[in-house]
Amino acid sequence: MDWLERMNRAMDYIELNLAGEIELSEVARKACCSSHQFQRMFSFITNVTLAEYIRRRKLTLAALELQNCKSAKVIDIAMKYGYESPVSFARAFQSLHGITPAMARQDGTALKAYPRLSFLITIKGVDAMNYRIETKESFEVFGMERVFRSDEGGDAPNTPAQFWQQCHANGEVEKLAANAGDLPRFVSQDSYKVHGICSYKNTGNDTFPYMLCAFKSETSNANGYSTITIPALTWAIFPSEPITWDVFGETIEKLYRRFYTEWLPTSGFEQVDGMELEVYGGKAGLHSVELWFAVRKI
Structure with a gap:
């Protein structure tokens, strides 16, 4: 199917x-x-x-x-x-x-109608999508995690974005970066120390886990943090162009939207349990993000 x-x-x-x-x-x-x-x-x-x-x-x-x-x-x-x-x-x-x-019920009353949605493949211009497919061995990440509701309900912070803001404000991001240690070889050495990972375990039908994480290496100090093991998987990796932080939100949203609307429907791949990694980096005063989607051949 x-x-x-x-x-x-x-x-x-x-x-x-x-x-x-x-x-x-x-x-x-x-x-x-x-x-x-x-x-x-x-x-x-x-x-x-x-x-x-x-x-x-x-x-x-x-x-x-x-x-x-x-x-x-x-x-x-x-x-x-x-x-x-x-x-x-x-x-x-x-x-x-x-x-x-x-x-x-009055005759001639104007009403709004929202028709049933159907999904079709359409041609959307000629903008190239930069991506690569990489198979990686099992690795570990550690950090601060929280379970969120899909409807964004519950106590604040109730979205990953708010979680990032909270952890920046209380110094947890800087503390995690200091404990991260060396980056593993399979990650670009231009990457920062703290990243995000989503849907790495089952927490129920209407919730999902999210972790502000660092890649674990021999020089990491993971004491006091949650640690998870990511199994060997194939990843579809979509990098952004170098950006400034003021356009970060729209940049990452565009990457997600193009993955779901343009790449995934025609690629012959499907996501593995929705697992995603947000790998942040930058150089020369600009920043970047890579979205890693765990995938497998259909």
């Missing part, structure tokens, strides 16, 4: 269950990946979160029923699409459509 078929099977499952319970773990299973991996991939491809897409589809169908089934009670339609009360339904409905459910 290829990438497009898997993604469209996940969309089919969502569409068939809009009036029932949608299990995000089952959506991900249809796409042959983890729940976090699917939600992450979906948001980069579509520029909308999976939860927001489902909400829009439910409210699109609810609006159609309000217009076409005049005898149906608002509370029944609300319950059908997962709202526990007419008040919560009306609030969500007005947020999307700009009018109340009652107004939606």
